[in-house]
Every structure is written in structure tokens, then in C-alpha cells.
Amino acid sequence: MxxxxxxxxxxxxxxxxxxxxxxxxxxxxxxxxxxxxxxxxxxxxxxxxxxxxxxxxxxxxxxxxxxxxxxxxxxxxxxxxxxxxxxxxxxxxxxxxxxxxxxxxxxxxxxxxxxxxxxxxxxxxxxxxxxxxxxxxxxxxxxxxxxIGKAGKQIKTSPEGGAGGHACEVETSLVLALREELVDMTKVPEGDRCQHRTKFFSGDLFPEHDVVNFGYFSTWAAQGSRSGVLGEPKYASVEKGEAFIKAxxxxxxxxxxxxxxxxxxxxxxxx
Ligand SMILES: [Zn+2]
Missing domain, CATH: 3.40.50.10310 (Creatininase)
Known part of the structure; x- marks a missing residue:
């Protein structure tokens, strides 16, 4: 088989x-x-x-x-x-x-x-x-x-909002670890950390602040991405990707x- x-x-x-x-x-x-x-x-x-x-x-x-x-x-x-x-x-x-x-x-x-x-x-x-x-x-x-679970908080190094879940530190690290040839780190944008981070919306896969899982709506517009990224991919690396995948x-x-x-x-x- x-x-x-x-x-x-x-x-x-x-x-x-x-x-x-x-x-x-x-x-x-x-x-x-x-x-x-x-x-x-x-x-x-x-x-x-x-x-x-x-x-x-x-x-x-x-x-x-x-x-x-x-x-x-x-x-x-x-x-x-x-x-x-x-x-x-x-x-x-x-x-x-x-x-x-x-x-x-x-x-x-x-x-x-x-x-x-x-x-x-x-x-x-x-x-x-x-x-x-x-x-x-x-x-x-x-x-x-x-x-990835709780281990993600220890692996990530970007400031709050840097692991926004879309082309961010985490997702970029994963693709680097899986298929490095597909990533162009010279084109990584900066300054698109998730802006909307409240008690109800984490704005980060691994938030430092407490979040009440209250409700859902798409916060894409509220996060205010200019580059099409939610987070800080400049913190991404192959090593982090491998650590995320291991967890x-x-x-x-x-x-x-x-x-x-x-x-x-x-x-x-x-x-
Ligand atoms: Zn994605």
C-alpha cells in the first residue's frame, strides 16, 4: 500500500x-x-x-x-x-x-x-x-x-501581533522549513503587525495577553495590512519552522x- x-x-x-x-x-x-x-x-x-x-x-x-x-x-x-x-x-x-x-x-x-x-x-x-x-x-x-500549541510562545520572537497567522513569522518559518526555495526573504515587508489586539481578539497566534474567546468576525480590514501580510515575517527562519513543526x-x-x-x-x- x-x-x-x-x-x-x-x-x-x-x-x-x-x-x-x-x-x-x-x-x-x-x-x-x-x-x-x-x-x-x-x-x-x-x-x-x-x-x-x-x-x-x-x-x-x-x-x-x-x-x-x-x-x-x-x-x-x-x-x-x-x-x-x-x-x-x-x-x-x-x-x-x-x-x-x-x-x-x-x-x-x-x-x-x-x-x-x-x-x-x-x-x-x-x-x-x-x-x-x-x-x-x-x-x-x-x-x-x-x-503547534503552547510551544509556539517559546519559539516565536516577534513582538505581539507579529505572528498574525498570515504570511507572518510562523507561516513564513513553516514554508522555509518545508520548501525554502519558494521563499524570497529579500522581499519580506516590515511593519504589518496586527493592530487589532484586544481582550476579545488575539491578533497573534500566541498572544502574551489573556484573550476571552468571545466571538468571531473577520478582522482582516481592522488589522490594516498594507503588504498583504499579517505579522512580522522578518523574524522567520528555517530553525523556527523546524521547531514549530516538531511541536x-x-x-x-x-x-x-x-x-x-x-x-x-x-x-x-x-x-
Ligand atoms: Zn496562509
Whole structure:
């Protein structure tokens, strides 16, 4: 069995489904990531890290990685920027729902989405909820940058607002560690730290101040980015990227293992 889903034959796929294989489904978007990162950044993060996560568990859990869903959703405020290829929220919902439904019909009952893009989560969670409702299959939705966890605070060095989550210290470090040849550090912009940092909105993946998880709206405009960046990518490095990924992979290993064995018990959705 090849770890890449698409390299297997129909008979191997059938065997994998019969063997309770866990599927990792990467999803991202094509969108601007400042002057120094490619528009494919979120897809690179989702796909490369899904493969790394699969390698963490493959000796103990049967696992395969699907091709990356490369067009996700972002708001209208970004759609006129060069490189933006977005789909409407409902389109992403139906597209992801149909992909997951096909996989369930193929006999797979353990699916973990690895999402590289910050505006996809609510839609992906809705997909998970609907598949659970219709098929009794509970899909796990994960966000690699969120999986760094508390270690991120120790690794980052930019001032508050510098790890804003978009082409920032963290995301740039990740691409440097994954595919350094795609990053042009000579073009890194400065001075686009997230401005909107309050009790309710962190403005940083690893905030120093306490944040009440109160509500949600897109703060893109409020953050006032001039360069298409939210944060301070000048603090990025290969070493930091590797440290973020190390912390992330430890959490992925634990979460995917926990999810796999929880689903082995065929937990029914009581939602
Ligand atoms: Zn991104």
C-alpha cells in the first residue's frame, strides 16, 4: 500500500478500507501571501504537513494521504488580489461534503482534514457535522498552525501581533522549513503587525495577553495590512519552522492516535 491514496489500485483501496485505514485530507487555497511567499502557501502547508503527520503514525496505524483540495474560501476583501482563486462558502461546503461522502461510500470511516487556511474552518466543521448526521461518520478537522500549541510562545520572537497567522513569522518559518526555495526573504515587508489586539481578539497566534474567546468576525480590514501580510515575517527562519513543526507533529501524533482509537469504538454522534 502506498501512503499516497492516488497511487493505489482499486483493489488496494478496497483492502485499505477493509483494514480501517485513516485518511488524511489536506485542504488549502490559492491566495496572496505577501511579496515573499507563493500563492500556494496554504496548500504547501496542508499537504506537506499531512504527509509528515501520516509518517508519525504509519508504523502503528494504517494511514493514507489524499491529494490537496487547492481552492478554498476567503472573503471578498481578498478576491481582487493577484493569485486569489477562491470558491464561495457553499461551493466549498458541497465540494468537501461530496469528497467525504465518496470516501465514506468507499468504506472509510476515519477521515481527518488537515486545513492550511484560516477562513475554511467553520465550513469544514459544518461538513463534519453533516457527514456525522447523514452517515454516522465523525470527521476530525485540524489546523496545523493551531496544532503547534503552547510551544509556539517559546519559539516565536516577534513582538505581539507579529505572528498574525498570515504570511507572518510562523507561516513564513513553516514554508522555509518545508520548501525554502519558494521563499524570497529579500522581499519580506516590515511593519504589518496586527493592530487589532484586544481582550476579545488575539491578533497573534500566541498572544502574551489573556484573550476571552468571545466571538468571531473577520478582522482582516481592522488589522490594516498594507503588504498583504499579517505579522512580522522578518523574524522567520528555517530553525523556527523546524521547531514549530516538531511541536506540531508531537500533537498530531497524539491527536490522530486518540481519534483513531476513539472511532474504533464506533462512537455515535449524539450532537
Ligand atoms: Zn496562509
Amino acid at each position: 502506498d501512503i499516497l491514496f492516488e497511487n493505489n489500485t482499486k483493489d488496494q483501496i478496497k483492502e485499505a478500507a477493509d483494514n480501517n485505514t485513516l485518511l488524511l485530507l489536506p485542504v488549502g487555497i490559492l491566495e496572496e501571501h505577501g511579496p515573499h511567499l507563493p500563492v500556494n502557501t496554504d496548500n504547501v502547508i496542508a499537504y506537506d504537513l499531512a504527509i509528515q503527520a501520516a509518517k508519525q503514525i504509519k508504523d502503528t496505524i494504517p494511514v493514507m494521504v489524499l491529494p490537496c483540495v487547492w481552492a478554498g474560501y476567503h472573503g471578498k476583501e481578498l478576491e481582487n488580489l493577484p493569485g486569489s482563486v477562491r470558491v464561495r462558502p457553499k461551493t466549498l461546503f458541497y465540494y468537501m461534503y461530496d469528497i467525504c461522502e465518496s470516501l465514506v461510500r468507499n468504506g472509510f470511516r476515519k477521515i481527518a482534514i488537515v486545513n492550511g487556511h484560516g477562513q475554511n474552518p467553520a465550513i469544514l466543521q459544518f461538513v463534519s457535522r453533516c457527514i456525522a448526521n447523514d452517515y454516522g461518520v465523525n470527521i476530525l478537522v485540524t489546523y496545523p498552525m493551531g496544532m 506540531m507533529m508531537q500533537n498530531y501524533k497524539e491527536l490522530l492516535t486518540e481519534y483513531y482509537y476513539l472511532m474504533e469504538q464506533e462512537v455515535t454522534d449524539k450532537g
